[in-house]
Amino acid sequence: ELEADSVLTGEEEDESLLLSMSSSSNKLQTREGWWTTFVLYDGCWMDRQAAMSVSLVRAQFVPRDDDVLLATYPKCGTTWLKALAFAITNRRRHHVVGAGDHPLITQSPHDLVPFIELPFRHIHPLAAALDAISSPRLLGTHMPHHLLPPRVGCRIVYLCREPKDVVISTWHFMNKVIEGFSIDFDKAFELFVDGCSPFGPIWNHCLGYWNKHVEEPDRVLFLKYDDMMADPAGHVKKLAEFLRVPFTDDEADAGVVEEVVRLCSFEKLSCLPVNSGVAGRVGVDERPMKNSVFFRKGKVGDWKNYLTKEMAKKLDAVIEEKLKGSGLTF
Numbered sequence: 001e002l003e004a005d006s007v008l009t010g011e012e013e014d015e016s017l018l019l020s021m022s023s024s025s026n027k028l029q030t031r032e033g034w035w036t037t038f039v040l041y042d043g044c045w046m047d048r049q050a051a052m053s054v055s056l057v058r059a060q061f062v063p064r065d066d067d068v069l070l071a072t073y074p075k076c077g078t079t080w081l082k083a084l085a086f087a088i089t090n091r092r093r094h095h096v097v098g099a100g101d102h103p104l105i106t107q108s109p110h111d112l113v114p115f116i117e118l119p120f121r122h123i124h125p126l127a128a129a130l131d132a133i134s135s136p137r138l139l140g141t142h143m144p145h146h147l148l149p150p151r152v153g154c155r156i157v158y159l160c161r162e163p164k165d166v167v168i169s170t171w172h173f174m175n176k177v178i179e180g181f182s183i184d185f186d187k188a189f190e191l192f193v194d195g196c197s198p199f200g201p202i203w204n205h206c207l208g209y210w211n212k213h214v215e216e217p218d219r220v221l222f223l224k225y226d227d228m229m230a231d232p233a234g235h236v237k238k239l240a241e242f243l244r245v246p247f248t249d250d251e252a253d254a255g256v257v258e259e260v261v262r263l264c265s266f267e268k269l270s271c272l273p274v275n276s277g278v279a280g281r282v283g284v285d286e287r288p289m290k291n292s293v294f295f296r297k298g299k300v301g302d303w304k305n306y307l308t309k310e311m312a313k314k315l316d317a318v319i320e321e322k323l324k325g326s327g328l329t330f
Protein backbone atom coordinates (compact mmCIF):
# COMPACT_ATOMS: atom_id res chain seq x y z
CA GLU A 1 0.00 0.00 0.00
CA LEU A 2 1.25 3.45 -0.89
CA GLU A 3 1.61 6.10 1.74
CA ALA A 4 1.31 9.55 0.18
CA ASP A 5 3.12 11.33 3.01
CA SER A 6 6.06 9.00 3.05
CA VAL A 7 6.55 8.91 -0.71
CA LEU A 8 6.26 12.62 -1.24
CA THR A 9 9.64 13.31 0.29
CA GLY A 10 12.64 13.92 -1.87
CA GLU A 11 12.75 14.15 -5.60
CA GLU A 12 14.69 10.93 -6.09
CA GLU A 13 12.28 8.87 -4.10
CA ASP A 14 9.40 10.40 -6.05
CA GLU A 15 11.16 9.70 -9.30
CA SER A 16 11.78 6.06 -8.58
CA LEU A 17 8.21 5.54 -7.40
CA LEU A 18 6.88 7.28 -10.48
CA LEU A 19 9.05 5.16 -12.70
CA SER A 20 7.82 2.02 -11.01
CA MET A 21 4.25 3.10 -11.75
CA SER A 22 4.90 4.40 -15.23
CA SER A 23 4.88 2.17 -18.28
CA SER A 24 8.37 3.48 -19.07
CA SER A 25 11.44 2.17 -17.34
CA ASN A 26 13.65 4.97 -18.58
CA LYS A 27 14.27 8.17 -16.69
CA LEU A 28 11.32 10.49 -17.11
CA GLN A 29 11.82 13.23 -19.68
CA THR A 30 11.71 16.68 -18.07
CA ARG A 31 11.21 20.24 -19.22
CA GLU A 32 11.56 23.60 -17.47
CA GLY A 33 9.54 26.74 -18.05
CA TRP A 34 6.38 26.42 -15.98
CA TRP A 35 6.41 27.07 -12.22
CA THR A 36 8.33 23.88 -11.58
CA THR A 37 9.93 21.06 -13.54
CA PHE A 38 7.47 19.15 -15.69
CA VAL A 39 7.85 15.43 -16.35
CA LEU A 40 6.49 13.43 -19.26
CA TYR A 41 4.54 10.78 -17.38
CA ASP A 42 3.22 8.08 -19.70
CA GLY A 43 2.93 10.54 -22.57
CA CYS A 44 1.41 13.34 -20.52
CA TRP A 45 3.20 16.46 -19.26
CA MET A 46 2.64 17.46 -15.65
CA ASP A 47 4.56 18.44 -12.56
CA ARG A 48 5.87 15.69 -10.29
CA GLN A 49 3.17 16.21 -7.69
CA ALA A 50 0.47 15.76 -10.29
CA ALA A 51 2.21 12.66 -11.66
CA MET A 52 2.35 11.22 -8.17
CA SER A 53 -1.27 12.04 -7.62
CA VAL A 54 -2.34 10.51 -10.93
CA SER A 55 -0.45 7.32 -10.18
CA LEU A 56 -1.95 7.08 -6.69
CA VAL A 57 -5.45 7.65 -8.06
CA ARG A 58 -4.83 4.87 -10.55
CA ALA A 59 -3.87 2.60 -7.69
CA GLN A 60 -6.49 3.60 -5.15
CA PHE A 61 -9.59 5.07 -6.73
CA VAL A 62 -12.54 2.70 -6.55
CA PRO A 63 -14.79 3.42 -9.52
CA ARG A 64 -18.51 2.71 -9.58
CA ASP A 65 -20.52 1.94 -12.68
CA ASP A 66 -22.99 4.70 -11.95
CA ASP A 67 -20.33 7.40 -11.51
CA VAL A 68 -20.36 10.21 -14.02
CA LEU A 69 -16.94 11.60 -14.82
CA LEU A 70 -16.65 15.17 -16.09
CA ALA A 71 -13.35 15.16 -17.94
CA THR A 72 -11.69 18.26 -19.30
CA TYR A 73 -8.41 19.61 -20.44
CA PRO A 74 -7.61 22.46 -18.00
CA LYS A 75 -9.11 25.84 -18.97
CA CYS A 76 -11.70 24.37 -21.32
CA GLY A 77 -14.70 25.23 -19.13
CA THR A 78 -14.42 22.71 -16.30
CA THR A 79 -16.04 25.09 -13.80
CA TRP A 80 -18.98 25.68 -16.13
CA LEU A 81 -19.48 21.99 -16.90
CA LYS A 82 -19.37 21.10 -13.20
CA ALA A 83 -21.98 23.77 -12.42
CA LEU A 84 -24.27 22.63 -15.25
CA ALA A 85 -24.03 18.93 -14.45
CA PHE A 86 -24.61 19.60 -10.75
CA ALA A 87 -27.60 21.86 -11.36
CA ILE A 88 -29.14 19.39 -13.83
CA THR A 89 -28.72 16.23 -11.78
CA ASN A 90 -29.77 17.78 -8.45
CA ARG A 91 -32.69 19.90 -9.68
CA ARG A 92 -35.38 17.89 -7.87
CA ARG A 93 -33.64 18.45 -4.55
CA HIS A 94 -32.30 21.92 -5.32
CA HIS A 95 -34.77 23.83 -7.46
CA VAL A 96 -33.23 26.14 -9.99
CA VAL A 97 -36.28 28.37 -10.53
CA GLY A 98 -36.21 31.25 -8.04
CA ALA A 99 -33.34 29.47 -6.34
CA GLY A 100 -31.90 31.89 -3.83
CA ASP A 101 -30.65 29.03 -1.69
CA HIS A 102 -29.17 26.82 -4.40
CA PRO A 103 -25.78 25.30 -3.39
CA LEU A 104 -24.19 27.00 -6.43
CA ILE A 105 -24.95 30.37 -4.82
CA THR A 106 -22.72 29.69 -1.84
CA GLN A 107 -20.28 27.01 -2.99
CA SER A 108 -17.73 26.78 -5.79
CA PRO A 109 -18.61 24.26 -8.51
CA HIS A 110 -15.25 22.68 -7.63
CA ASP A 111 -16.48 21.98 -4.10
CA LEU A 112 -19.74 20.50 -5.33
CA VAL A 113 -18.04 18.27 -7.91
CA PRO A 114 -14.61 17.17 -6.64
CA PHE A 115 -11.69 16.22 -8.84
CA ILE A 116 -10.53 12.66 -8.38
CA GLU A 117 -6.84 13.62 -8.58
CA LEU A 118 -6.88 16.90 -6.63
CA PRO A 119 -5.78 18.31 -4.22
CA PHE A 120 -2.52 16.59 -4.86
CA ARG A 121 -1.27 16.04 -1.31
CA HIS A 122 -4.32 14.47 0.17
CA ILE A 123 -4.73 11.24 -1.67
CA HIS A 124 -5.67 9.05 1.27
CA PRO A 125 -8.18 11.42 2.88
CA LEU A 126 -9.36 12.26 -0.60
CA ALA A 127 -9.95 8.63 -1.51
CA ALA A 128 -11.99 8.23 1.69
CA ALA A 129 -13.89 11.43 0.92
CA LEU A 130 -14.69 10.17 -2.57
CA ASP A 131 -15.79 6.82 -1.14
CA ALA A 132 -18.13 8.65 1.22
CA ILE A 133 -20.06 10.35 -1.58
CA SER A 134 -23.35 8.59 -2.19
CA SER A 135 -24.15 7.20 -5.62
CA PRO A 136 -24.54 8.34 -8.27
CA ARG A 137 -21.37 10.42 -7.93
CA LEU A 138 -20.48 13.38 -10.13
CA LEU A 139 -16.69 13.63 -10.30
CA GLY A 140 -14.22 15.75 -12.22
CA THR A 141 -10.86 14.96 -13.75
CA HIS A 142 -8.14 16.49 -15.88
CA MET A 143 -6.51 13.10 -16.41
CA PRO A 144 -6.12 11.99 -20.03
CA HIS A 145 -8.22 8.99 -20.97
CA HIS A 146 -5.31 6.58 -21.17
CA LEU A 147 -4.30 7.35 -17.58
CA LEU A 148 -7.75 6.90 -16.02
CA PRO A 149 -7.93 4.18 -13.37
CA PRO A 150 -8.05 0.87 -15.25
CA ARG A 151 -11.54 -0.18 -14.20
CA VAL A 152 -13.35 3.07 -14.98
CA GLY A 153 -16.33 2.03 -17.09
CA CYS A 154 -18.76 4.77 -16.18
CA ARG A 155 -20.28 7.45 -18.38
CA ILE A 156 -17.96 10.32 -19.22
CA VAL A 157 -18.70 13.85 -20.35
CA TYR A 158 -15.69 15.39 -22.05
CA LEU A 159 -15.44 19.12 -22.72
CA CYS A 160 -12.78 20.65 -24.95
CA ARG A 161 -12.18 24.07 -26.42
CA GLU A 162 -10.50 25.80 -29.34
CA PRO A 163 -6.78 25.40 -28.47
CA LYS A 164 -5.95 29.03 -29.32
CA ASP A 165 -8.34 30.18 -26.58
CA VAL A 166 -6.99 27.50 -24.24
CA VAL A 167 -3.41 28.76 -24.48
CA ILE A 168 -4.54 32.31 -23.64
CA SER A 169 -6.64 31.13 -20.72
CA THR A 170 -3.82 28.89 -19.45
CA TRP A 171 -1.29 31.70 -19.61
CA HIS A 172 -3.52 34.09 -17.63
CA PHE A 173 -4.37 31.39 -15.10
CA MET A 174 -0.78 30.38 -14.45
CA ASN A 175 0.30 33.97 -13.96
CA LYS A 176 -2.52 34.54 -11.48
CA VAL A 177 -2.48 31.33 -9.58
CA ILE A 178 1.08 30.85 -8.44
CA GLU A 179 2.38 33.65 -6.32
CA GLY A 180 5.83 34.77 -7.32
CA PHE A 181 5.68 32.93 -10.64
CA SER A 182 5.20 34.59 -13.96
CA ILE A 183 5.81 33.42 -17.47
CA ASP A 184 6.13 35.47 -20.65
CA PHE A 185 3.42 34.84 -23.17
CA ASP A 186 5.95 33.85 -25.85
CA LYS A 187 7.43 31.20 -23.58
CA ALA A 188 4.03 29.82 -22.53
CA PHE A 189 3.00 29.68 -26.19
CA GLU A 190 6.18 27.84 -27.18
CA LEU A 191 5.68 25.25 -24.44
CA PHE A 192 2.01 24.79 -25.34
CA VAL A 193 2.73 24.35 -29.05
CA ASP A 194 5.39 21.79 -28.15
CA GLY A 195 2.72 19.91 -26.19
CA CYS A 196 4.26 20.76 -22.83
CA SER A 197 1.35 22.28 -20.93
CA PRO A 198 -0.44 20.97 -17.82
CA PHE A 199 -1.85 17.54 -18.83
CA GLY A 200 -0.65 18.20 -22.39
CA PRO A 201 -0.26 17.75 -25.23
CA ILE A 202 -3.78 19.11 -25.59
CA TRP A 203 -4.22 17.21 -28.87
CA ASN A 204 -3.53 13.85 -27.23
CA HIS A 205 -5.93 14.72 -24.41
CA CYS A 206 -8.74 15.58 -26.83
CA LEU A 207 -8.00 12.64 -29.12
CA GLY A 208 -8.03 10.09 -26.30
CA TYR A 209 -11.59 11.04 -25.34
CA TRP A 210 -12.63 11.66 -28.95
CA ASN A 211 -11.64 8.16 -29.97
CA LYS A 212 -13.52 6.70 -27.01
CA HIS A 213 -16.55 8.80 -27.95
CA VAL A 214 -16.42 7.48 -31.52
CA GLU A 215 -16.17 3.93 -30.20
CA GLU A 216 -18.83 4.29 -27.51
CA PRO A 217 -20.99 7.37 -28.18
CA ASP A 218 -23.56 6.34 -25.58
CA ARG A 219 -20.93 6.18 -22.86
CA VAL A 220 -18.73 9.13 -23.77
CA LEU A 221 -20.33 12.46 -24.61
CA PHE A 222 -18.00 14.88 -26.40
CA LEU A 223 -18.69 18.60 -26.06
CA LYS A 224 -17.02 21.79 -27.26
CA TYR A 225 -16.99 25.06 -25.29
CA ASP A 226 -17.64 27.18 -28.37
CA ASP A 227 -20.71 25.13 -29.33
CA MET A 228 -22.00 25.35 -25.77
CA MET A 229 -21.60 29.12 -25.79
CA ALA A 230 -23.49 29.31 -29.10
CA ASP A 231 -26.41 27.20 -27.84
CA PRO A 232 -26.34 26.73 -24.07
CA ALA A 233 -29.99 25.65 -23.78
CA GLY A 234 -29.58 22.98 -26.45
CA HIS A 235 -26.54 21.64 -24.64
CA VAL A 236 -28.24 21.68 -21.25
CA LYS A 237 -30.98 19.48 -22.74
CA LYS A 238 -28.43 17.20 -24.36
CA LEU A 239 -26.49 16.93 -21.12
CA ALA A 240 -29.66 16.13 -19.16
CA GLU A 241 -30.51 13.33 -21.60
CA PHE A 242 -27.02 11.90 -21.36
CA LEU A 243 -27.15 12.10 -17.56
CA ARG A 244 -30.45 10.18 -17.73
CA VAL A 245 -32.46 12.99 -16.21
CA PRO A 246 -34.12 14.53 -19.30
CA PHE A 247 -36.32 17.58 -18.87
CA THR A 248 -40.06 16.88 -18.85
CA ASP A 249 -42.42 18.92 -21.01
CA ASP A 250 -43.69 20.62 -17.86
CA GLU A 251 -40.19 21.62 -16.90
CA ALA A 252 -39.49 22.91 -20.39
CA ASP A 253 -42.72 24.93 -20.30
CA ALA A 254 -41.77 26.34 -16.89
CA GLY A 255 -38.44 27.59 -18.26
CA VAL A 256 -36.29 25.26 -16.15
CA VAL A 257 -33.76 24.77 -18.97
CA GLU A 258 -33.23 28.52 -19.28
CA GLU A 259 -32.95 28.82 -15.50
CA VAL A 260 -30.15 26.23 -15.45
CA VAL A 261 -28.38 28.19 -18.19
CA ARG A 262 -28.80 31.44 -16.24
CA LEU A 263 -27.74 30.01 -12.87
CA CYS A 264 -24.56 28.53 -14.37
CA SER A 265 -23.70 31.44 -16.65
CA PHE A 266 -20.38 33.22 -16.40
CA GLU A 267 -22.24 36.44 -15.57
CA LYS A 268 -24.12 34.88 -12.67
CA LEU A 269 -21.41 32.67 -11.15
CA SER A 270 -18.50 35.08 -11.48
CA CYS A 271 -20.30 37.79 -9.50
CA LEU A 272 -21.22 35.61 -6.52
CA PRO A 273 -19.21 36.34 -3.37
CA VAL A 274 -17.99 32.74 -3.18
CA ASN A 275 -16.48 33.04 -6.66
CA SER A 276 -15.32 36.64 -6.59
CA GLY A 277 -14.10 37.36 -3.08
CA VAL A 278 -11.45 35.86 -0.87
CA ALA A 279 -12.99 32.37 -0.67
CA GLY A 280 -10.60 29.77 -1.95
CA ARG A 281 -9.08 26.36 -1.85
CA VAL A 282 -5.85 24.40 -2.05
CA GLY A 283 -4.63 24.82 -5.59
CA VAL A 284 -1.75 24.11 -7.91
CA ASP A 285 1.36 23.00 -6.06
CA GLU A 286 -0.63 23.05 -2.81
CA ARG A 287 -0.77 26.83 -2.72
CA PRO A 288 -3.88 28.65 -1.58
CA MET A 289 -5.99 29.62 -4.55
CA LYS A 290 -8.94 32.01 -4.73
CA ASN A 291 -12.05 30.69 -6.44
CA SER A 292 -12.06 33.84 -8.56
CA VAL A 293 -9.14 32.49 -10.62
CA PHE A 294 -11.59 30.22 -12.45
CA PHE A 295 -13.38 33.23 -13.94
CA ARG A 296 -11.72 35.61 -16.36
CA LYS A 297 -13.63 36.63 -19.52
CA GLY A 298 -15.62 33.58 -20.53
CA LYS A 299 -15.58 34.53 -24.22
CA VAL A 300 -14.99 32.71 -27.48
CA GLY A 301 -12.15 34.03 -29.64
CA ASP A 302 -10.20 36.06 -27.07
CA TRP A 303 -7.06 34.68 -28.72
CA LYS A 304 -7.47 37.34 -31.41
CA ASN A 305 -6.39 39.91 -28.81
CA TYR A 306 -3.12 38.11 -28.11
CA LEU A 307 -1.86 35.87 -30.91
CA THR A 308 -0.01 37.24 -33.92
CA LYS A 309 -1.12 35.87 -37.29
CA GLU A 310 2.03 33.73 -37.36
CA MET A 311 1.34 32.28 -33.91
CA ALA A 312 -2.25 31.45 -34.80
CA LYS A 313 -1.12 29.81 -38.02
CA LYS A 314 1.53 27.81 -36.22
CA LEU A 315 -0.80 26.44 -33.56
CA ASP A 316 -3.54 25.75 -36.14
CA ALA A 317 -1.05 23.81 -38.27
CA VAL A 318 0.11 21.68 -35.34
CA ILE A 319 -3.46 20.91 -34.28
CA GLU A 320 -4.52 20.11 -37.84
CA GLU A 321 -1.59 17.79 -38.29
CA LYS A 322 -2.12 15.99 -34.99
CA LEU A 323 -5.86 15.54 -35.47
CA LYS A 324 -5.62 14.51 -39.11
CA GLY A 325 -7.81 11.55 -39.95
CA SER A 326 -9.54 11.51 -36.57
CA GLY A 327 -12.69 13.35 -37.62
CA LEU A 328 -12.16 15.86 -34.78
CA THR A 329 -11.82 19.53 -35.75
CA PHE A 330 -11.91 22.84 -33.90
Ligand code: A3P
Nearest residue numbers: 075076077078079080169265266295296297298
Ligand atom coordinates in the same frame (compact mmCIF):
# COMPACT_ATOMS: atom_id res chain seq x y z
P1 A3P B 1 -11.14 32.45 -20.03
O1 A3P B 1 -9.83 32.47 -19.34
O2 A3P B 1 -11.01 32.40 -21.53
O3 A3P B 1 -12.04 33.55 -19.60
P2 A3P B 1 -11.71 25.92 -16.35
O4 A3P B 1 -13.01 26.04 -15.64
O5 A3P B 1 -11.56 24.66 -17.11
O6 A3P B 1 -10.58 26.27 -15.48
O7 A3P B 1 -11.77 27.01 -17.52
C1 A3P B 1 -11.72 28.38 -17.22
C2 A3P B 1 -12.27 29.15 -18.41
O8 A3P B 1 -13.68 29.01 -18.45
C3 A3P B 1 -11.99 30.63 -18.29
O9 A3P B 1 -11.89 31.11 -19.63
C4 A3P B 1 -13.22 31.11 -17.57
O10 A3P B 1 -13.45 32.49 -17.67
C5 A3P B 1 -14.29 30.30 -18.28
N1 A3P B 1 -15.52 30.12 -17.49
C6 A3P B 1 -15.62 29.93 -16.16
N2 A3P B 1 -16.90 29.81 -15.79
C7 A3P B 1 -17.63 29.90 -16.93
C8 A3P B 1 -19.04 29.87 -17.19
N3 A3P B 1 -19.92 29.71 -16.21
N4 A3P B 1 -19.42 29.98 -18.48
C9 A3P B 1 -18.54 30.15 -19.46
N5 A3P B 1 -17.20 30.21 -19.27
C10 A3P B 1 -16.75 30.10 -18.01
